[in-house]
Amino acid sequence: MEGMDGMIAGNIARIQDEIAEAAHKAGRDPGDIQLMAVTKTHPFEDVLAAYQAGIRLFGENRVQEAVGKYTLPLPADMKLHMIGHLQSNKVKQIVPFVQCVESIDKVATAEELNKRAQVSGKSIDIMFEVNTSGEVSKNGFSEYEELSDALGAVLELAALRVTGLMTIGPLGGDEGQIRNAFILLRSMSDRLSTEYPQVELRELSMGMSGDFPIAVAEGATIVRVGTAIFGRRE
Ligand SMILES: *Cc1c(COP(=O)(O)O)cnc(C)c1O
Numbered sequence: 173m174e175g176m177d178g179m180i181a182g183n184i185a186r187i188q189d190e191i192a193e194a195a196h197k198a199g200r201d202p203g204d205i206q207l208m209a210v211t212k213t214h215p216f217e218d219v220l221a222a223y224q225a226g227i228r229l230f231g232e233n234r235v236q237e238a239v240g241k242y243t244l245p246l247p248a249d250m251k252l253h254m255i256g257h258l259q260s261n262k263v264k265q266i267v268p269f270v271q272c273v274e275s276i277d278k279v280a281t282a283e284e285l286n287k288r289a290q291v292s293g294k295s296i297d298i299m300f301e302v303n304t305s306g307e308v309s310k311n312g313f314s315e316y317e318e319l320s321d322a323l324g325a326v327l328e329l330a331a332l333r334v335t336g337l338m339t340i341g342p343l344g345g346d347e348g349q350i351r352n353a354f355i356l357l358r359s360m361s362d363r364l365s366t367e368y369p370q371v372e373l374r375e376l377s378m379g380m381s382g383d384f385p386i387a388v389a390e391g392a393t394i395v396r397v398g399t400a401i402f403g404r405r406e
Contacts, residue, residue: 180218181225183401184209187384191395194388205388208253210380210398213405216241222401223250231255231274231396235262242269255338255377255396257311260284272297274338274377277311282326289331297335298326299377302360304353305342312339316360323364323371336375336393337361341383350383354390 184207192202209222210231219230219241228249232238233256242252246269254266254273263284266273276282276298289296300319301312313319326332339357341350354376361373379387381400388395399405 176218177221177224179403180221180401184222184225184227187397187400190385191388194385198389200388200391204393206394208255208377208394208396209401210255210396211241211402212237212256212398214398214402216243218402223247229253229394231398233257233275235259235266238269239265244268258285264288267292267294267296270296272299272335274299275301275311276322276326277301277313279322279325282322282329282332286326286329286331295331295333298332299334299336299338299375302337302339302357304339304356305345305349307342310340316363319360320364320367323368327368327371334371334373336373336377337364338375338377338394341378341380341387347386350386351390354378354387354392358391 187207191205191207195202195205206229208229208231209227211219212233229251231253251271252269254270255275258273258275258281260281267288273285282298285296300322303310303312303314323334326334337357337360339353341353357376357378361376365373375393376391377394378392379395381397384395384397
């Protein structure tokens with residue numbers, strides 16, 4: 173293997189090693205952490221190179237790009253998650269492609285997703301995006317009460333299953349601030365689990381190229397990595 177494919181495979185192997193190292197340090201099983209390849213701005217050949225290198229979980233943040241790039245049917249064991257802000261009028265288009273929408277930031281989006289999933293006879297996982305850094309530019313729930321109410325509301329949506337929480341760490345924050353954001357996500361998840369014991373919140377999607385080892389140390393089950401796998405985006 174050479175060129176781009178070799179670079180992608182090498183990067184994935186190195187990141188998997190770093191995940192394993194961070195997991196061992198934290199007394200965790202590396203098998204409990206999935207590496208998501210975030211493929212935004214990168215072509216489908218790069219998606220396939222990552223798939224060949226063992227990646228099964230992929231992430232895209234824009235509906236238009238995702239549906240233009242990924243061709244159906246996807247390989248049976250390939251999973252695609254939507255990780256960017258989802259507008260209600262784009263929900264219909266994305267339903268055939270995704271197994272999970274990690275970036276649910278309001279109940280109305282979940283309701284629309286439920287409706288469209290039911291029409292397609294599909295069941296879709298969702299996660300709530302939480303704004304753990306207080307940055308105004310970020311989407312997501314920032315108050316526990318809002319998040320808790322939203323969880324209560326979506327439990328009635330039969331085609332959806334809530335699997336966990338997702339956050340983006342503070343951009344340009346120092347290590348302490350980043351760690352605190354991830355600790356906050358975990359504590360919100362713990363609190364929700366106490367309040368809603370019937371819901372299994374097993375996923376904490378947190379950590380990107382610059383901060384995934386910290387996220388693993390703080391309990392991430394999915395790390396979303398783009399740049400460190402595929403190189404810089406244009
Ligand atoms: C782009 C993106 C990532 C990956 O970011 P990198 O720094 O390139 O690893 C992760 N999560 C979300 C929501 C993104 O939009």
